[in-house]
Every structure is written in structure tokens, then in C-alpha cells.
Amino acid sequence: MAPPTKPPTRNPDSDNATAPVSFPAAHLARAHTWLSSAAFVVALSLGLLYHYKKIVKNSVAGYPEEFFPSVSATIGDWPPERNLFQIIIAFTSGPRIALVLLEYLLHSRAWDSQFPAIICALGLLRTLSCGGWVYVTSSDDADVHDFCMIAYIVLNIPWMAGCVVCAPVQTRRRRIAVASAFFISLIPLVYFYLQHKIHRVPGAYTWYSFCEWALIAFDVLFDSFAEEEFKCANLQIFVGDSSMTAVKTVDEGVAPETTIKSKESVLAPTVAEKSGLELSSERNNYVSRFSFKLEIPSSWKPVISFVSSVYLSYIFWSIFTSLIPTLFYFSVWELGISGQELALLSTLSPIFLSIIPVLSWAKSRDGTMTLHVISLLGLAAFILDRPVHRLGVVFLASTAVVMKEATKWAAVDDVEYQSILTGLGLLLSSLSKHANHSNNPVWPFVNSESGGYNKTGIFLAVLAVYEHYVRKPATQGQPKKAKQNSKTPPPKITSPAGHWLTGAIPLGSLIFTLHSLLSDSSTLISWSWTGYLNSHPRGPIPHLHGSVTFIAQSIGLFLATTLISSASIDELAHPLWFFYGCAGAAVLYTYRNWLGYIGGLNLAIFVMSIIPIVLKRASAAAGDRGESTGKVYFTAMLVYCLLGLASIWTVAYAFVPGGVYLRERTDIVLVLQMACLSLAFKWPGLKIPTFAPQKNILPTALLSYSRITLACFSVASLLVTLYRTPAGFPQPFKPGPRIFNAGIWTVHFGMDNEGRDSQRLVRDVVRDMELDVIGLLETDLHRIVFGNRDLTRVLVEEMGYYVDVGPGVAEHTWGAVLLSKFPIVNSTHHLLPSPHGELAPAIEAVLDVFGTYVTVVVSHNGQEEDPLDRELQSTELARIMAASYPRPVLFLGYVVTKPHAPRPAPYEILVTDGKVYDIDQEDWDRWCEYIFYRGMYRTSYGRISRGKVTDTELQIGQFVLPPYGTNVTDESEAARYLRSYKEDLPEDHWFTMDYYEHNGGKHGHFYHVFGTPLYYKIPKDPLL
Structure with missing residues (x-):
């Protein structure tokens, strides 16, 4: 006879407790899938119905070249689709956050580490970034929208990789397939975006839009697999009295042995699976069915x-x-x-x-491939316009x-x-x-x-x-x-x-x-x-x-x-x-x-x-x-x-x-x-x-x-x-009339205002201005912070210049470069006195210009914060220029001073002690860059806006050199300031007409401050 059954103990505190209500957690996953899908389908349907031609139109083309809308235009530009989309997405947020947390609870039981917690945190960040691009549309704030969109795509990488690693065998294959499709879709997405954004190809944005919608579909599909995972684990959500269990993984009627078996077979990846070893025949069959194989001769x-x-x-x-x-x-x-x-x-x-599961994952084939794919995004970053x-x-x-x-x-x-x-x-x-x-x-x-x-x-x-x-x-x-003896130890x-x-x-x-x-x-x-x-x-x-x-x-x-x-x-x-x-x-x-x-x-x-x-x-x-x-x-x-x-x-x-x-x-x-x-x-x-x-x-x-x-x-x-070696020797742009053009430009370490290499932008302006002598500043790029680059290579190899790259890495300066169409006879590198500020470089070079030796000085000296440095550096530069008197001198430098500023400011020291003239002493709107000269005729002076090359303008001057053995006949102020219109001078003296602002400028540059180059007549009876 069976022993009497003990009646259940009555808990008086629970008499009025609400009976617990439970439902499968898979319902939440299904709700997320249906709601997120409905949000995009409703927005797309209403957009095509009410605003078709408006949402397919973009900055390059409209209908019929563009015939399908992008996601951003569909969900963010017009009511009522924008409003309905945001309402449905708001309802989706609850199941979405619950899905992330339930995934964590499920995976934390199989992983004795913080790995599931990290994936959960990334999933929550991914959800927040999703809200960013959904509720801040491109028409509201394009930068915020783009940033959140990029953050969402980037966070998808560790989220998808983590879900694949933690996934049970029932869904792992499908998760891998969908995640791979997601990231492969990024390649044509980037390609068509470039065709649209840079090359402005009509119709390219439509194909970009198809790729964008594919990403949405793959993203929703990837998260939908959580439904099956919750079903396999029999994950239930209980709502009731706080003293009751909130989440259980099995029904109470299931035997303990069954519970343990379920956890081991469904939830816990084996050591082999964690390390990426393909021991599962089912997994190998999957790879053989879905992998594209290119037959290559075995010897290759x-x-x-x-x-x-x-x-x-x-x-x-x-x-x-x-x-x-x-x-x-x-x-x-x-x-x-x-x-x-x-x-x-x-x-x-x-x-x-240091986290063992992460190390095992990184060693596995899946982990290695995931890291490879993420690294490819670093190559694709070139398509982004904003440096951040x-x-x-x-x-x-x-x-x-x-x-x-x-x-x-x-x-x-x-x-x-x-x-x-x-x-x-x-x-x-x-x-x-x-x-x-x-x-x-x-x-x-x-x-x-x-x-x-x-x-x-x-x-x-x-x-x-x-x-x-x-x-x-x-x-x-x-x-x-080669095979070794099995008895030979490793x-x-x-x-x-x-x-x-x-x-x-x-x-x-x-x-x-x-x-x-x-x-x-x-x-x-x-x-x-x-x-x-x-x-x-x-x-x-x-x-x-x-x-x-x-x-x-x-x-x-x-x-x-x-x-x-x-x-x-x-x-x-x-x-x-x-x-x-x-x-x-x-x-x-x-x-x-x-x-x-x-x-x-x-x-x-x-x-x-x-x-x-x-x-x-x-x-x-x-x-x-x-x-x-x-x-x-x-x-x-x-x-x-x-x-x-x-x-x-x-x-x-x-x-x-x-x-x-x-x-x-x-x-x-x-x-x-x-x-x-x-x-x-x-x-x-x-x-x-x-x-x-x-x-x-x-x-x-x-x-x-x-x-x-x-x-x-x-x-x-x-x-x-x-x-790459130029053929022949460099030749000046105008070898006949003894005219040469010179310029000074601070090129900001070869990075333009968009954070890209600026060598070709500099080349284009130098070619248009026909500069025979150029001083470039902030050019010492042979450091890891600048990529160990050489800023002069394009100019030297494509245009033909003699080059002196100035003091190098071991001299601890920001760099100065001299490029010349004329032979460099001698050059000396100077480190200017700098007791307080950064060390200032200078190049003193002697050029053979049409048979006459000309001293050219290129320097980057002085910071406003260090007046003593500026005074000492200016004094040294003045000494260098005065020491070559009466030889012609050309100074191209970054000085940091106001015109006509008295001592101890640099201007008076350089002009007076250096025995040189300002290229135009009546130009009061200067601060950093200056051109000084001596022993030649100045016939033009111009200032060119910086464009996107740098944060500093380009200053240029044109000079006529007297014949060998002769000097300038009249260096009085009146003779030096015989102003002229360009039409009164031979065309050899004209700078290009393309850079006038009323002509639209060129390459984003134009003559500014004066709106034109300033021209000057040569005094009467010169010896030329």
C-alpha cells in the first residue's frame, strides 16, 4: 500500500496572490520580427503609394533614372509613412530589448565567463544606435543620422559574431549564412554609394537602395532565429507574485535528467565547437552545400x-x-x-x-573569418567623408x-x-x-x-x-x-x-x-x-x-x-x-x-x-x-x-x-x-x-x-x-625672359581639411601658378603620426623639381621643404634658437637662377606664445640674409607678426636687419606668411585662398632677375611701387585667369583679399 500523500502546505500570505501567468519567450521574439518587418513594409508601401517620385529623387537624378527609394528617404522624409513607421518601431523597442536580455540569460548558462554579458552590452548599444537613425532622420540632422547608422552597422559585427558563437547547433548554420550575406552586401553597397556620391552616376542610388533594403531584411531575419532558440530551450516567462520564479527554462513536469541533457545538447557548445573544429558531420555537409568552390590545380x-x-x-x-x-x-x-x-x-x-572563450573563438575558423571581415571595413572607410x-x-x-x-x-x-x-x-x-x-x-x-x-x-x-x-x-x-618519425618529440x-x-x-x-x-x-x-x-x-x-x-x-x-x-x-x-x-x-x-x-x-x-x-x-x-x-x-x-x-x-x-x-x-x-x-x-x-x-x-x-x-x-x-625618376633635368616654366614665380605655403602635414593626403591638390595649384621656387612648411612626415610619408614625391616625380627636404626627423622640427626648378648649388639647414617653444627649421640655399646666384631662405619660425623665441629666431634669419649682401635674396617664411610691427616683433628685425624689402608693405592684412626680396624686380604679388588643402593661404610673387653681373638700377620706394594693370604688362607676367572669383575659381581656390594679383611696372631703363 502506497504511503499517504502529504497534503501541500498552505501559505497564508499567498491567499490573495495572483495566479502566475506564463507564456513562451518565443512569442516576444516573434513579436519583434513581425513588428519590425511591419514598420518597414508599411513605410515602403505608403511611400510608394503617396510620394513615389519624391522619395526616389536625390541630388543626382530622379525618376525614371532612379526608380526605387532608399531606406532613409522612405522612413524619414514624408508623412504619414514617417509617423506610422516611428509609432510601430516604438512598439518594437520593448520586444527588442527583451530579446537582447533573454539571449543573455540563455547564453550565460552555457558560458562560464563574461562573454555573454559583453555581447548583451553591445546588443543594447546596437539598439540605442538604431533608435538614433530611426528618430533622427537625414532631413533632421544628416551628421547624427549618418553617425548612428554607421555605429549600428559597426555594432552589428560583434553582435552577430557573438550570437553565432553562442548559438545552439539548431540555428548556428542559418545565423552564419545570414550574417555572411549581411556583410557581403556591404561590398556592392559601398560601390554603388561611391558611384552616386563621387562619380554622380544616375541610377546608382537605386542599386544602392536595393543593397540597403537587403541589409534591413538580413538584420531582421538574423534576430528572428532567437524564436527557435527560445523554443528549443523551452524558455518561459512567468508573470505573477514577486516571490515566484520569473524565468524558467523547463516545465516543472520534465524530469531532472531530461533537463540536464537539454542544457548540454542544446545550449552548451562543445569544446570543439568553441574552438571552431568542424567535428559535426551536419556542419561539414552545410559547408559543402553552401560554399562556392573554385577548382584549382593542386600544384598551384x-x-x-x-x-x-x-x-x-x-x-x-x-x-x-x-x-x-x-x-x-x-x-x-x-x-x-x-x-x-x-x-x-x-x-x-x-x-x-585573456578571456578564454574569446581566445578560443579567435583561434577558430569562425572567429578568424569574423576578424578578417571586420578588418576589411577598415579598408572600406575611405568612402566616408567626415574624418571622425x-x-x-x-x-x-x-x-x-x-x-x-x-x-x-x-x-x-x-x-x-x-x-x-x-x-x-x-x-x-x-x-x-x-x-x-x-x-x-x-x-x-x-x-x-x-x-x-x-x-x-x-x-x-x-x-x-x-x-x-x-x-x-x-x-x-x-x-x-615532411613526415617525421612518430617517435621524434616536438x-x-x-x-x-x-x-x-x-x-x-x-x-x-x-x-x-x-x-x-x-x-x-x-x-x-x-x-x-x-x-x-x-x-x-x-x-x-x-x-x-x-x-x-x-x-x-x-x-x-x-x-x-x-x-x-x-x-x-x-x-x-x-x-x-x-x-x-x-x-x-x-x-x-x-x-x-x-x-x-x-x-x-x-x-x-x-x-x-x-x-x-x-x-x-x-x-x-x-x-x-x-x-x-x-x-x-x-x-x-x-x-x-x-x-x-x-x-x-x-x-x-x-x-x-x-x-x-x-x-x-x-x-x-x-x-x-x-x-x-x-x-x-x-x-x-x-x-x-x-x-x-x-x-x-x-x-x-x-x-x-x-x-x-x-x-x-x-x-x-x-x-x-x-x-618614377623624371627624365632630364628640371626646367623653369618661362626660361626666356628671366621671369620666375615663387610661393610660400603651410601645407598642414600633407593632410587636407577632410583628413586626406593633399599632395595632388598642392600639385594642381603649383602647376597652375607655374611656381619655379616653392617653400612648403609643416612637412616632416617621416613619423608614425603622419604615416612616414614624403610630401614632395608627387611634385618631384610628376613635375620635375630639385628638392631639399630640410632638417630631418632627428632634428626635432615640424619641417621645411624647398623645391626649385633651378639647380641648388649649396644648401644649409639651420635650427633657429628656441629656448622656450618648439624647434624652428630654416633652409638657406643658393640657387643658380638664369646664371645668377640667388639666396633663398625658407623658414617656419615663431609662435605668438613665445616672444623671446620669435625675437631670437628673427635675429638669426636677418643675420643669414644680411650675410649674403649684395647677392639677390628671396625669403619665404612663416613669421607670425603684424606688418610694420616694431621690435621685438619679427617684422622690423627681418626687413631692416636683413636688408630686404616686403613684397607689398601696403598689405596690412597679414599675420603668418611673408615674402621678402632683394636685388630683383617684383612684378606681381597674389594671395590665393586655401581651398580644402590646408588652413593657410598660398602667397605667390613674380620676380624679374637682372642679367649676371648687373644690379637693380633703382630700389627706391617710388620705383618699387609703380602699380599697374595686367593689361599694361606682357602676358608673360600674368598669373592664370582661372582663379578669379567671378570665374568661379579653380579646385576651390581663388584670388582673395584683393580679388586679383597685384601688378607692378618695372622702372624705366632697367638692365634686363
Whole structure:
């Protein structure tokens, strides 16, 4: 007989409690799907019905060229569709937030980490950004609308990736398919947007709109899969007394055993699934059904895999080196800390690898592909017009690409291969800059107008990513290694591993050294350049000898591959090799011209050769299973950031807190980076990991590919130099009548007002004005903050100029450049007295102008905040000009003074003590730029608006030089100010008519202040 059943205990407090009401959580997911779909369908239907021709019309064309509306025009321009859409979306907000929170509750049970919480936070931010572009339409505030839209798309990346990682097997395949479709749709979206926005192609916006609506459909479809996940978990929502359980995952009638089984099979991904290993036959069948496969001969596959891996390494360096110039644009405009500098923290993203599920995900195929896709967005950022939008996308891409690279570097069994790829990717980046006027063609701050080949780069990157996805995971792009005896143990560390900092710190210094010194082939030349002597350069010329730097880098990496093949790579960790590198660095810093450059070449060989050693040390420090990956590579990138900031402070000390301690102390930075590198070497008594010699550490085929690639790169650099070298010698624009034009322009570090490279914009104006002599200021770009660029390359290689790039990186100035159509006989670089402010550069050059020697001085001196500096600098410039008396003089400078300002202001000092004349002393509306002259006739003076090139105007002057051996006949004020109309002068003296404002100007520039160039007659009876 069964024992009596105990009657249920009555709770008196619950007599009046409301009976609990429950409903499946899947209903909320379904409500979200239907409401969000209804909002867009209703808006589109009403828009097509009531305002069809209005919503298809845009700034380029209307119906019939444009025949389908964009999402923004549909939901935001006209009532009643705008009103109904916003009402329905308001009803959607509740289920949407609930969906995000329920996903978190579901996933948190299967993941013993903070990963679901991070995804939940990102999902909530995604929801808020959605509200931003929905309720602030493009007609309300275009910038806010665009920012929220871009933020929504960007946040979709980690949201979709996190949902895929956490998804149960029932929905994971479909989530992957829809997420892939979402991101693939971005490619034609960007293409058609460019066709519409830049090329203004009628009809392109319609196709852009189709892609935009596709993104909406994929986005809603992706979130709809939550309904099935909630059903599988039997997730219920209970509404009742507060003492009752709010959320349960199973019915009370289900046995405990069933509950446990359900959680393991449905909710909890296995270790293999977390790591991306395809152990599920169902998953493999899915890949085989839906993957597009291109049949390639088997003998080609290792080569194609190697090429794609090199290109992906190139993409890493391209995105990595673009981050700081993209953010520093704001610092330059603010001349101080602007806040955008925090974007540098994206390079510290390896800290996320300290979370084991994130590390497992990053190592998996799905994780790797997700990071690849995010990095491609960094390339696509070039389509964005606003610098702050580009920075946001590049920040995200940099976060992903550094995480991805750290994960690859941490692979103990693959580190030699990854080290070679890292070096080859850097070389390819440097070669692409050498071939493209010192600009990386896929940088996001260049476009087709500024020398970019962004679409081509993205297309090749997509192919490389696709190849990486379809290749066999076991090979990772390598030819198969020779089979080894199964009894042979894997390579082991034969000495104690030492502290993990000995692996992290050298890696950070290595990355900084590669970036700051070797990411452009002409940076080392800039360190050693001092100008001309007896019509010949004293040292190497950037646009001619850059390929020599490239060859030295190739030799260093070739040495590493040779020692890897002979299992002797650890010999490069000998202290004697480190001393060799230190000697090269010391010679580079101490000496100039060819000797200093030779020191730099030896340093380049050393740094490239130790890439495998340093990466192996870091990989060993991370551990065989990668348990220390996060802290090792986070610390490495932290060292990189600190060294980068220190190198900036050596010249930007006047604008940053604490900068005075590193003022002009590049020697300290150089010593620090070499000291950090020293930890990778085998010092007596220091516990440094040493690897036992092992044959066949890399297959012969791979080493052959690497050496062939190095040879091809070296030959290509020489061919590029020959191709880019101008034919013949520079010739003045008007060689007959002894007329030459000169100009001074502060070009704001080669960044235009939209944050893009400005070399071609400068070229166009210089060509139109026919400037024979040009002074350019703020031109020292061979720093990581400016992308290690050479601002003179387009002018020199396309228009033919002699060039003196002025004081280089080691001189700690903002830079000055002299470009001349006339031979530079001698030039001297001056560092003007600067006890308080930043160090001011000046170039004193002697030009052979139509057979007459003319002294030209280009300077960037003086800040209003430092009156003593301005006085001392002006006194020195006046001394330089007076010392060449009575030789003709042309001064092109940035002075910061009012016209006719008395001492100690610079104007009177320069004019009186320097024995020169103002180009027009009656022009009272000046502050920064000035042109002074002596010993020649001034026939025209003009001021040209800045356009979008910079924040400073261009000042130009025209001069007529007396014949050799003669002087100006009358230098009285009356003779110098015989004003004239241009029609009274020969046409040789006219500046172009295209820049008159009433003609619309050209390239955004026009004659301003006077509305025309000012013209002057030459005194009677001159000797010409």
C-alpha cells in the first residue's frame, strides 16, 4: 500500500496572490520580427503609394533614372509613412530589448565567463544606435543620422559574431549564412554609394537602395532565429507574485535528467565547437552545400595560399599604420590633446584574449573569418567623408586586426611561418608606398583623387580572405611538412622559459621599430639628409635611393630564412648580433649623409633578421596552450604605444603634458627601444628560452617561396625607382625672359581639411601658378603620426623639381621643404634658437637662377606664445640674409607678426636687419606668411585662398632677375611701387585667369583679399 500523500502546505500570505501567468519567450521574439518587418513594409508601401517620385529623387537624378527609394528617404522624409513607421518601431523597442536580455540569460548558462554579458552590452548599444537613425532622420540632422547608422552597422559585427558563437547547433548554420550575406552586401553597397556620391552616376542610388533594403531584411531575419532558440530551450516567462520564479527554462513536469541533457545538447557548445573544429558531420555537409568552390590545380594551391597570406599580412600593416595618422589629424587641428587620441587604445585589443572563450573563438575558423571581415571595413572607410567617421571605423578595424595578428603570432607550432609573413607584409606595404608617391594605396585616408587604389585593394583582400576560408585548416597556407618519425618529440624549450615579460617587451619594441623606421623606404634617408654642396647632394636622395633601404631590409629577412632552413635561427640571439644592431643605431643617430645612412642600412638588416627570434620569444611566453596570450601581447602593444608616444613628444613637447622631459631627446627613445629588444637575446645569467635545433622546421618549398618573393620585391623596387625618376633635368616654366614665380605655403602635414593626403591638390595649384621656387612648411612626415610619408614625391616625380627636404626627423622640427626648378648649388639647414617653444627649421640655399646666384631662405619660425623665441629666431634669419649682401635674396617664411610691427616683433628685425624689402608693405592684412626680396624686380604679388588643402593661404610673387653681373638700377620706394594693370604688362607676367572669383575659381581656390594679383611696372631703363 502506497504511503499517504502529504497534503501541500498552505501559505497564508499567498491567499490573495495572483495566479502566475506564463507564456513562451518565443512569442516576444516573434513579436519583434513581425513588428519590425511591419514598420518597414508599411513605410515602403505608403511611400510608394503617396510620394513615389519624391522619395526616389536625390541630388543626382530622379525618376525614371532612379526608380526605387532608399531606406532613409522612405522612413524619414514624408508623412504619414514617417509617423506610422516611428509609432510601430516604438512598439518594437520593448520586444527588442527583451530579446537582447533573454539571449543573455540563455547564453550565460552555457558560458562560464563574461562573454555573454559583453555581447548583451553591445546588443543594447546596437539598439540605442538604431533608435538614433530611426528618430533622427537625414532631413533632421544628416551628421547624427549618418553617425548612428554607421555605429549600428559597426555594432552589428560583434553582435552577430557573438550570437553565432553562442548559438545552439539548431540555428548556428542559418545565423552564419545570414550574417555572411549581411556583410557581403556591404561590398556592392559601398560601390554603388561611391558611384552616386563621387562619380554622380544616375541610377546608382537605386542599386544602392536595393543593397540597403537587403541589409534591413538580413538584420531582421538574423534576430528572428532567437524564436527557435527560445523554443528549443523551452524558455518561459512567468508573470505573477514577486516571490515566484520569473524565468524558467523547463516545465516543472520534465524530469531532472531530461533537463540536464537539454542544457548540454542544446545550449552548451562543445569544446570543439568553441574552438571552431568542424567535428559535426551536419556542419561539414552545410559547408559543402553552401560554399562556392573554385577548382584549382593542386600544384598551384600552396603558391596561392602563400600569396594570399602575404597579402593579408600586408592588409594588417596597412590598417595598423593608418590608425595613428587618422587620429592625429584631430590633434594637429587642436594643436594639443583633442580626445581622439584614445583611439590608440584599439591596439591594446589583445587584452580580450585573456578571456578564454574569446581566445578560443579567435583561434577558430569562425572567429578568424569574423576578424578578417571586420578588418576589411577598415579598408572600406575611405568612402566616408567626415574624418571622425573614418576614425570610428578604423578604430574598430584596428581592434580586430591586432587581435587576429596576436592570435597568429601566439601559435607555437606556426610562429616561424608567421614571422616570415610579418616581414613580407611590411615589405609589400613599403613597396606599395614607394610605387605610389609614399602613400599606401589602400589607406583609408586616401581615395582615387589622392592616389588611392582602395577598390582594387578591397577586391584582392576579399579574394585572399575567401582563399583563407576554403583552404584546409591543417595547412594554414603552408606546404605540407615532411613526415617525421612518430617517435621524434616536438621541439621543446631547452632552457627555462624565463619571465613572460622577456617575450612581451621585445615584441613591442620590434613593432615600434619596424613602424617608425622601416615602414617607408625613405625614412632612414630623412634621418641623415643635410642638403647640397657644389650642386650635388651630400647624401642619398629620398626618391632615388629608397630602393637601397628596401634591399637592405630584404637582406635581413633573407638571412633569417636562411638560418631557419639550417635550424640555426637561434644563433641570431647571440649578444654579438645585438651589438651589431646597436652600432647601426648609434651611427644612424650620430652621423649624417652617407655614413649615417649606412648605419641605418645595417640597422635595417639587423631588425628584419630578428623578427623570427622576437616572435618566437613572445610565443613561448604565451605558453603552449596560449594561456598567457592576452597578457603577453597586451603588454607588447602597451610597450609599442608608450614608445610611440615618447617619439611624438620629442617634437610635440610644446603641446602635450610632460613633453618637456623628452624635448628633442630622440636619443632616449632610441636607447629605450634597443634596450627593450635586448631582452630577446641570450645574455649570460639571464633566463631566456632557447629552442633545440630542429631540421625541417619549415618546408623547403615555403622557404623557396619566401626567397623568390624577396628577390621579386627587390627588383620591383629598383624598377619603380627607374619608372618614377623624371627624365632630364628640371626646367623653369618661362626660361626666356628671366621671369620666375615663387610661393610660400603651410601645407598642414600633407593632410587636407577632410583628413586626406593633399599632395595632388598642392600639385594642381603649383602647376597652375607655374611656381619655379616653392617653400612648403609643416612637412616632416617621416613619423608614425603622419604615416612616414614624403610630401614632395608627387611634385618631384610628376613635375620635375630639385628638392631639399630640410632638417630631418632627428632634428626635432615640424619641417621645411624647398623645391626649385633651378639647380641648388649649396644648401644649409639651420635650427633657429628656441629656448622656450618648439624647434624652428630654416633652409638657406643658393640657387643658380638664369646664371645668377640667388639666396633663398625658407623658414617656419615663431609662435605668438613665445616672444623671446620669435625675437631670437628673427635675429638669426636677418643675420643669414644680411650675410649674403649684395647677392639677390628671396625669403619665404612663416613669421607670425603684424606688418610694420616694431621690435621685438619679427617684422622690423627681418626687413631692416636683413636688408630686404616686403613684397607689398601696403598689405596690412597679414599675420603668418611673408615674402621678402632683394636685388630683383617684383612684378606681381597674389594671395590665393586655401581651398580644402590646408588652413593657410598660398602667397605667390613674380620676380624679374637682372642679367649676371648687373644690379637693380633703382630700389627706391617710388620705383618699387609703380602699380599697374595686367593689361599694361606682357602676358608673360600674368598669373592664370582661372582663379578669379567671378570665374568661379579653380579646385576651390581663388584670388582673395584683393580679388586679383597685384601688378607692378618695372622702372624705366632697367638692365634686363
